[in-house]
Amino acid sequence: MLGKRLNKEQAFQKLRQYCGYQERSHDEVKQKLYGFGLYRQDVEETISKLIEENYLNEERFAIAFAGGKFRSKHWGKVKIEYELKQKKVSPYCIRIAMNEIDDSDYRKTLLKLARKKWSDLKGPGATDYVKSSKTTSFLLQRGFERNLIASAINSIKEEKE
Numbered sequence: 001m002l003g004k005r006l007n008k009e010q011a012f013q014k015l016r017q018y019c020g021y022q023e024r025s026h027d028e029v030k031q032k033l034y035g036f037g038l039y040r041q042d043v044e045e046t047i048s049k050l051i052e053e054n055y056l057n058e059e060r061f062a063i064a065f066a067g068g069k070f071r072s073k074h075w076g077k078v079k080i081e082y083e084l085k086q087k088k089v090s091p092y093c094i095r096i097a098m099n100e101i102d103d104s105d106y107r108k109t110l111l112k113l114a115r116k117k118w119s120d121l122k123g124p125g126a127t128d129y130v131k132s133s134k135t136t137s138f139l140l141q142r143g144f145e146r147n148l149i150a151s152a153i154n155s156i157k158e159e160k161e
Helices: 009-022 026-035 039-054 058-073 077-086 093-099 103-120 129-144 148-159
Strands: none
Touching: 009 026, 026 039, 026 129, 058 077, 058 093, 058 103, 077 093, 103 129, 103 148, 129 148
């Protein structure tokens, strides 16, 4: 870290603002505290204090993260779950967050993205096979489940007939 080290109380004050601004994962906060030059014992105590005062809540973070990535970036559950694991969120909190995503909204979003991608593919080489393949690849990258993608593509094909 560049600059001076912070003592435990200064770090706590900074982290209250940091966590108050937006939901944070425990791991993000821990890295930030180590970045301030705190030792393990102080880091653990500060995290406990932030949890006690409700500035830090892993379940709340997971739900906000999952909902935000789904609504704003249209990520699928596979990608959201992967990202939460990267942030070292507990499997329990990941499950809670995934359950908060409305199934009907999820399927509507998937179908909307599939239709858009399908209609964007034009030209002489754009056969149904090519469209299916490219749409599937696109949606897999977005983190949607293969079986739901197949179902969405079948719906699109049926609409055309």
